[in-house]
Amino acid sequence: MKMSEIxxxxxxxxxxxxxxxxxxxxxxxxxxxxxxxxxxxxLRTIRKDIARIETQISALRNKSAKAAK
Structure with missing residues (x-):
């Protein structure tokens, strides 16, 4: 899965x-x-996709936390 899709x-x-x-x-x-x-x-591909997804989830959480302040 590409980062642009994520x-x-x-x-x-x-x-x-x-x-x-x-x-x-x-x-x-x-x-x-x-x-x-x-x-x-x-296995490697899936592991990297999971990492990409977790990175984007973290970015969205940080963005919403900053917006809430």
Missing amino acids: RDKSFTELQAAGRDLRQEMFNLRLQQASAQLEKPAR
């Missing part, structure tokens, strides 16, 4: 996307543990 999403959409990615990462880890993982690079 910036276009709302706070609730970002939270939902983060939840979905975490669930997918959990499933991939289970597959990796049982040696059934076909694309191990997908």
Whole structure:
């Protein structure tokens, strides 16, 4: 997922996307543990997408906190 796509999403959409990615990462880890993982690079991609989403969520929280002051 590109950062430009992430910036276009709302706070609730970002939270939902983060939840979905975490669930997918959990499933991939289970597959990796049982040696059934076909694309191990997908773990890295998902981990980076989660980080991008968390960064944007943090930025939105900071922006709303500054606006509230």
